Amino acid sequence: MFTIKKANLLFWIFLFLIVLLQLSLSSSPNFTLGVALIHAVAIVLILRVHVSFLNVLIKKYLKTHDTAGFVISAVSISFATAILLTAAGYFITTKLLSDANLMENELISMFCGMLLVSILIAGMSYSIELFKQNIASEKKHQELRNSVLEMEIDHLRTQLSPHFTFNILNNLQFLIRKDQDEALELLSRYSKILRYYVYESQNKWIKLDDEIAFLKHYFELEKDRSGEDLEISCQWDIPENTLLIIPFLLSTFVENAFKHVSSFKEEKRYIQLHIFLKDENQLFLHLKNASGQQVSNPKKGGVGLKYVKKRLELSYKDNYELELIPEADSYSVRLKLNLTKV
Incomplete structure (x- = not known):
């Protein structure tokens, strides 16, 4: 040098x-x-x-x-x-x-x-x-700017922590309405989710595979909780990789989808998710759910999306593209991320 x-x-x-x-x-x-x-x-x-x-x-x-x-x-x-x-x-x-x-x-x-x-x-x-x-x-x-940036990212992470905990605790009431065997199974899934939350949320970067595994557990849990009238379609095209991502980034969009599809009162309720990799390090998330609440009153979308937008801007800057598409009876998210390797 x-x-x-x-x-x-x-x-x-x-x-x-x-x-x-x-x-x-x-x-x-x-x-x-x-x-x-x-x-x-x-x-x-x-x-x-x-x-x-x-x-x-x-x-x-x-x-x-x-x-x-x-x-x-x-x-x-x-x-x-x-x-x-x-x-x-x-x-x-x-x-x-x-x-x-x-x-x-x-x-x-x-x-x-x-x-x-x-x-x-x-x-x-x-x-x-x-x-x-x-x-x-x-x-x-520059060091001062980096320090302020790290503090703001840490602050956003602490903001997401109670938000996620609130969602988990809000769903615990479902456990007491099931039989003992199914309740134990649900508790086991919750424990995996909470274990991931407790240990990984403190890290600045985690493996992409860990975030995907967390999402799969979360989907299984929500399938059981939501009932048969909710159509869930998931595609995971994630080959073996060594990529890193910030924790709870993708899951925030998924949480938001389940939250709003549960309040959708029409007959057809659905969530469609497709996560895939291109060119080794380009991650795409396409998520669509039946919902009309975001269109009629977008300010009630909760804190999740607001904080995840800030985290994207702070952690990825020019390495991401986010498109939120509210429609009359659905809500779509299209995210593209350029990830770094281990």
């Missing part, structure tokens, strides 16, 4: 090579590769110290926003760096090249050039430090 530290290292290597190449191509015949190497190392080290002081100054400025103090300090540091660079050049030229007269004639020109380089490096350092601060700030904001 390409990081800021790597970019910083590459910059100084690039600067060293540029300075070395420039000095090696000098017109002075005595400016050998060894001398050029020494001079390039000296220039880069001084500039590196120059940048270190500037970074401290820039960080202080970004906190205090003292513009006047920052400009004066930055110019002073640049002047000091230019003097050091000029002195280093003078020392190397006079001691290693024995070219004192040439250096003395060009000291002012060298100083001006080094000052320009120092100021340019100062500007680059400020831009880089500002860029790094913006990245750090954006990272903190």
